[in-house]
Amino acid sequence: MAVWSTTTAVELSKNNRIDSEFFHPGYLASEDKVVNSIEYKKLGELGKFLIGPFGSAFHVSNYDPKSKYRYIRGKDVKPFTLLDDDNVYMPEKDYKRLVKYAVMPDDLLISVVGTLGNVAIVPQNIEGIFSCKSTVFRDSIIDPYYLLAYFNSKYGRDCLLRRQRGAIQTGLNKDDLKTVPVPIYPKEEKNIADLVRSSLELATKSKDIFVQAQQVLEKALGLAKLHLKKTKCYEANYGEIVSGSRVDAEFYHPHSKEIYELDCFNKSVPLKEMFTILRGQTPSSYFKEGIPVLKTKNIRTPIIDESKINDFVNNSGKYITTRMNDLIIASMGVGSLGRISYVFEESTNAIIDGTLRILRFKEGYELDIIPTLLFLTSSYGQVLIYQGIVGSTGIISLPDYHLRNIKIPILDSKIARSLTSLVLDGYNLKKESERLIREAVIRVENLIEEVI
Known part of the structure; x- marks a missing residue:
């Protein structure tokens, strides 16, 4: 079934975009709901971005399984968390050479090449470098765990994916990420963030x-x-x-x-x-x-x-x-x-x-x-x-x-x-973790929808 994207000359000029995907009705509907929230800010106003190193900066042939320094690939960035059952590591000399790309606790990693729009948070006790297939968002003035719930909701994900560019290989660039709208709910932010924290803690315990x-x-x-x-x-x-x-x-x-x-x-x-x-x-x-x-x-x-x-x-x-x-x-x-x-x-x-x-x-x-x-x-x-x-x-x-x-x-x-x-105890903790994460995402979506 064909989907028609319609817009105006004013919108084309305002957004400096002429690709039909940017004006897809589904993406537009999601973003309209976000910007009609009680308050919203652009992501670029809330923190800092760090783009990953060039792909040639580190070669996969140099993996070192004995090292403690992790190399976080694009495929490791999943919704909410980093994949941790297939980790790869890099030599200390390469880590020190690329240390300006070192991840920090509570960084948000956004996948910008390949599978777009996955957003995961960096846990404690990880020393490593992220690849060119991700972008880091850090030093957020609002709780990063709230942002994590929002970006893994329907509306946050649609707002991210709306900004993809390219034909054969699509991607998300920093300037476009800066324009992603984020709804602000001061009274609800902590409760939602705490749900996500509790969920991730239970998943770790599991x-x-x-x-x-x-x-x-x-x-x-x-x-x-x-x-x-x-x-x-x-x-x-x-x-x-x-x-x-x-x-x-x-x-x-x-x-x-x-x-x-x-x-x-x-x-x-x-x-x-x-x-x-x-x-x-x-x-x-x-x-x-x-x-x-x-x-x-x-x-x-x-x-x-x-x-x-x-x-x-x-x-x-x-x-x-x-x-x-x-x-x-x-x-x-x-x-x-x-x-x-x-x-x-x-x-x-x-x-x-x-x-x-x-x-x-x-x-x-x-x-x-x-x-x-x-x-x-x-x-x-x-x-x-x-x-x-x-x-x-x-x-x-x-x-x-x-x-x-x-x-x-x-x-x-x-x-x-x-x-x-x-x-079985571990499984029950995992199920409770999934319940809490669903509750956090649903709460974000309900807050956005209540305004309409």
Whole structure:
């Protein structure tokens, strides 16, 4: 359905814009509501901007996993928060060279290239540099957590996206960002900001609980005592190559053997004895509503990212549907293979596409679901998963025959129950965090709409 953008010569001259997107009726309607608020100011009047360094200032080939200095990429800037499960780091010498681009607590990072309009806040205790794909807004005279709620609302996001420029690759520049209108509500600002703060604190606690559960598991299994050393060369005998049916060197890396030699594997079973592996199927067509389709991008550890579900089918009959207590593993893709989500609720009714696998527990192993999740997502479990990958740069996958034969150590039932309880507590905190963030955004939107 065509959408017509209409304007006047006066508006064209006033805004110095002739592109139709700037005058899109949806963007205009949102901005009209904001500027008709009781009071509003332009973003440029509220604080300072800092543009990121040129893309050539730091090369990705120089990443240093041992460094403490984070390099914040464009894809790390998500709504409200920075992605923190795929961090990359830069050498200290590069950090010091680019220190004027160092982020500070409570900076707002606005994505200005690629996925436009994402706004995240920088938490405490991060030392790092942001890339050219983001712009920092800092030293705000109003609470940055209120701004965070506003920019992640429908109206704030529309006002940002209205200012994008370009054709093949769109972007947001500093001068345009300065003109974004911000509604001012002195009496409500603190309450909204506090909701966002509380939400982010709960989200952090939820992540900390999962890390704690993983540490308990590693201690119980004796994994924490194992130190895997880098090996420049290793060898495999002919019998191993025949039985493994693999000739790639990575498959015979000694780390997997070192893990399996631990005492905890004296009491272990292959994954196929505990779970049935169900293969997803990619639909031939999608709809805008219906039954959600989970893809690799939705799989986060340990919770499904439902905010990124954009595709649906109208009939789940021929597809694999998720159930409560399922584990969903990403079996394809660099940077995402090996991620595992747990289906916490019966209401999570979705299908999975061909890049995913469901691990559905067999009778007698219900107590082992969460321990398996914790083990496979630990650094040791990931070694065992990545031992079996096939493919080349950019296109890798995990064969089912390898997945089903990964050995899973069996924990004492008391420890297994304790770990399950911990992970469920973390999930409940995450759900409360999401509720608070929704409340903050809805409050901002209601305040804007009440004026009309």
